[in-house]
Amino acid sequence: MSSTTANARPAGFSFAEYLTCLNGIVWREALRFLHQRERFVSALVRPLVWLFIFAAGFRQVLGISIIPPYETYILYEVYIAPGLMAMIQLFNGMQSSLSMVYDREMGNMRTLLVSPLPRGYLLFCKLLAGTAVSLLQVYAFLVIAWFWDITPPPIGYLTVLPALILSGLMLGALGMLISSGIKQLENFAGVMNFVIFPMFFASSALYPLWRVQEGSPMLYYVCQWNPFTHAVELIRFALYGKIDWISLAVVGGCTAVFMIGAILAYDPSRGLARRGPAGGET
Amino acid sequence: MGRNDSAMTTPDAPAAATLPPDAPARSDAAPAPALVINGVNHSYGARRALIDVDFTVAPASFTALLGLNGAGKSTLFSLITRLFGIQSGQISIFGHDIGRAPGEALRLLGVVFQPRTLDLDLSVMQNLLYHAALHGIGRRDARLRADEVLERIGLADRASSKVRDLSGGQMRRLEIARALLHRPRLLLLDEATVGLDVKARADILAHVRQLVTEQGIGVLWATHLFDEIVGSDSLVILHQGRVLARGDVATILAKAGAHDVNSAFMRLTGAQSGSLAP
Numbered sequence: 001m002s003s004t005t006a007n008a009r010p011a012g013f014s015f016a017e018y019l020t021c022l023n024g025i026v027w028r029e030a031l032r033f034l035h036q037r038e039r040f041v042s043a044l045v046r047p048l049v050w051l052f053i054f055a056a057g058f059r060q061v062l063g064i065s066i067i068p069p070y071e072t073y074i075l076y077e078v079y080i081a082p083g084l085m086a087m088i089q090l091f092n093g094m095q096s097s098l099s100m101v102y103d104r105e106m107g108n109m110r111t112l113l114v115s116p117l118p119r120g121y122l123l124f125c126k127l128l129a130g131t132a133v134s135l136l137q138v139y140a141f142l143v144i145a146w147f148w149d150i151t152p153p154p155i156g157y158l159t160v161l162p163a164l165i166l167s168g169l170m171l172g173a174l175g176m177l178i179s180s181g182i183k184q185l186e187n188f189a190g191v192m193n194f195v196i197f198p199m200f201f202a203s204s205a206l207y208p209l210w211r212v213q214e215g216s217p218m219l220y221y222v223c224q225w226n227p228f229t230h231a232v233e234l235i236r237f238a239l240y241g242k243i244d245w246i247s248l249a250v251v252g253g254c255t256a257v258f259m260i261g262a263i264l265a266y267d268p269s270r271g272l273a274r275r276g277p278a279g280g281e282t
Numbered sequence: 283m284g285r286n287d288s289a290m291t292t293p294d295a296p297a298a299a300t301l302p303p304d305a306p307a308r309s310d311a312a313p314a315p316a317l318v319i320n321g322v323n324h325s326y327g328a329r330r331a332l333i334d335v336d337f338t339v340a341p342a343s344f345t346a347l348l349g350l351n352g353a354g355k356s357t358l359f360s361l362i363t364r365l366f367g368i369q370s371g372q373i374s375i376f377g378h379d380i381g382r383a384p385g386e387a388l389r390l391l392g393v394v395f396q397p398r399t400l401d402l403d404l405s406v407m408q409n410l411l412y413h414a415a416l417h418g419i420g421r422r423d424a425r426l427r428a429d430e431v432l433e434r435i436g437l438a439d440r441a442s443s444k445v446r447d448l449s450g451g452q453m454r455r456l457e458i459a460r461a462l463l464h465r466p467r468l469l470l471l472d473e474a475t476v477g478l479d480v481k482a483r484a485d486i487l488a489h490v491r492q493l494v495t496e497q498g499i500g501v502l503w504a505t506h507l508f509d510e511i512v513g514s515d516s517l518v519i520l521h522q523g524r525v526l527a528r529g530d531v532a533t534i535l536a537k538a539g540a541h542d543v544n545s546a547f548m549r550l551t552g553a554q555s556g557s558l559a560p
Contacts (some may be wrong), residue, residue, distance in 0.1 A: 013385065017418025024415020028404070036404050107397035114363045115416035116388035122416075 018177040022125045027131035032099070035137070043091065043137045047084035048144060055080050067208055069240040081150045083205025085160075088141060089134045089168045090228060094196055096130035097175030101182050118262045127176060127259065129166030138164055142210030156239045163238035167231035170251050173258035174227075183224035190198050203229040247248060314377035316341045316468040317362070322371030323540075324357055324523075331357045333523045335371070339516070341467065342498040344491055346511045348547065349520035350474070355504040356396055358520070359472045362502075363393050375468055392461030396472040396504075400453060402446040406437060407524030409445055410460055417464040424463070431459040435489070451482030458489065469493065475510065483510075487499045508544045517543070519550055526550045 011228040019234055033039060055077040070078075083219075103109040112122055141155065142150075152160075202222050209229070213220040223229050230247035317339035326331040339345045349355050362365040362373055363383050378387035400409050407428055414424030415454045416541045419552035432438045435455040437448075445453065454474055461469060471490065475483040487510055493499045503510070511517060517534055519527045527534045527550055531543065 013418055016420070020415050020418050020420050023421075024412055027415070028401070028408075028412045031404060031408060032401075035314065107395060107399040108401055110363070110365060110395055111399050111401075111413060112416065113365055114388060114391075114393055116385040117416070117418065 018037075018117065018121065021115070021122070022128065025112075025125040026129040026132050029126075030136075031134055037062070039095065040137070040140075042086060043095075044093065044140055044144070047088055047141055047192045050080065050087070051077060051150075053146060055261065067210070069242045069244075075149070077148060078150055079208070080206055081145055082239055083203070083232045083261040085138050085141060085164070085235050085239075086167060086171075086203075086205060086228065086232045087200055088137050089131075089164070089231070090173050090200060092130060092134035092137060092194060093168070093171030093173075093175035094178075094191055096126075096133075096172055097179035097182075097191070099248070100176060100179040104179075123176065123263050124259070127169055127172045127262075130175075131165055134168045135161075135164055152239045153241060155241055156211075159241045160235060160238040161166045163234045166248075166251050166255060167234055168225065170231060170255040170258060173255055173262050176262035177258050177265060180262060199226060199228040202226050203228075203232055203250055205232045230254075233245065285545070296460075303384075313341055314374075315339060316343070316376060317502060317529060318372070318374045319358070319362075320372040320374075322358070322361060322368065322373060324354075324361060324369050325364065331523050332361075334525070335525050337518045337525055337528045339468065339500045339502050341376075341500045342494055343516055344494045344501045344503060344514075345516040345518060347502055347504040347520060348506065348511065348543070349504070349510070350506055350551075352522075353506075353520045354523040355520060356472055358394070359393070359470055359504065361392065362470060364388065389464070390467045392466035392469045392499075393459050394454070394457045394469075394471040394474050396474075396476065398453060398457070400457060402526070403444065405442050405444055406432065406456060407441040408482045409456070410463055413460045414463055416425070419464060420554045427463050427465075435459045441484060450512060451478050451485065452488055454482070455489070458486065462493070466499070468502070470502045470504075472504045473506070474503070475505070475507070508542075508547065511543050521551045 100109065103112075112126070113119065115122055117129055139157075174195075178195060182191070200206075202219060204223060204227050205228070209220060210221055212223055227250060227279070230244075230250040233244045234247040234251050315338040319337050322332055322335040323330070335354075335358065337345075347358070357366070361368055362375075362380065364380055364387075368381055375387040376390050378390070380387045401412070404412065407425075410428040411421065411424050411432070414427065415421075419427070428441075429438070432441055435458070437452060437456060437459070440448065440452070445456065448456065458469075458471070458474070469490070472502050474490075475486055478486070489503055490503065494501055505511070511531065513531050515531055517527070517529065517531050518525060518536070519553055527538070527546070535541065535543070535546050538546035538549045540549055
């Protein structure tokens, strides 16, 4: 009996099996992304609108003094570019979480969850896949931004990569954590209002924190506690070949906390079981 | 009503209960049952969905899990597949306890859920390759297996078609093929023929029975349709979260004093709920 002999194998999983699983999940995520061309276009249009319209309008109003990591005066467009890169990842993280809610409602999530590999690993693969997709979008944005005179040092395109991976993981894990608490797809609009917009606007993405402090000390503290601020600063420094250690620590810590939270939230006894079987099933 | 005074026992049930919880099947002993459900309870808040559920599925056998909508079949499937955590009781697959050794247990398990779980925007082949990757099967091997199962279910010419373009029956066949891709020894199917036409239902049922006889796969087939059960099947009747009867069809008919499964079901559930109508 072929099926019996096929399963006479040692317990546990080999490194190659883990790697195959990771490849499969990343590949599937990439395929889904490529099939949804509108998603790719909108992911690019959103930051480009901010760059071409918002920044062009505000460059005369908002002066940027010399602040690290910049060593000279810069255009406003140059200042907000790292914030827009982080914005791409923020939206992508939330889009991934939306996709997880959709998968759960449609039943696709079961395919993933009944895999014999450890569930925590599967969710980590899912996060990595979402991050890989966000990297494609960010680099596409950087290519277009280059024609708009946003030209970080060539090495910056490489040094920013680890920062993007870490911030992508953090925002993806946050999205995953949020998605585990959303019961219906319709509730996702609330995420836009209560997560994406406050995180983006209460950060250093659009204006330096010293400017925020001048206007509202309270908002300044909120911005400092906002992990998205640190994702933006981590990317900003890395784009110029530097490391902001505080931001690195905050983003790294938040990634770990959000990821552990997401994995716990998807535990069967704490996640699906609370909701019962899908509608119509018994 | 306790399980011992209401359920008809199968001959292999006592042996299953004495198995070590996470011990794999040994070649020098009797083969482990494909599936052992032992004293399983599950509640959604105050509502008890499963109450002291006990039964076994033997290797290379077709076991029908018969119950009305709301009987607890899908909840039981969610527990067997580890989508839900087990609140009390024990479930093991070929001797591997699903709580203690989930990886080993799930590796031996193929499952077709009641709702469709295919990715509609991917092709038939891409769906199969994705499933293979989730089981750690390398791309080359996965493609060979996928070609093989597609040939077997008659969808070889649709390998590059989007799943969205398949008929309901083809999607179900694809889901069964996908569940077999990693060569499991136990196959669970939850209401796999719901919504299909008569011919598609018959084809799928025949295909699954063929898997039992030709490949020695143990099958647990959840259904609420009496006509999907034949005399040679093992049968478990689940009603309002309790197992009312289990054993081969002939034994259950004899003990219920009925001439067919339909009548036996009515009598058993009538005695349980006080009503003869399901």
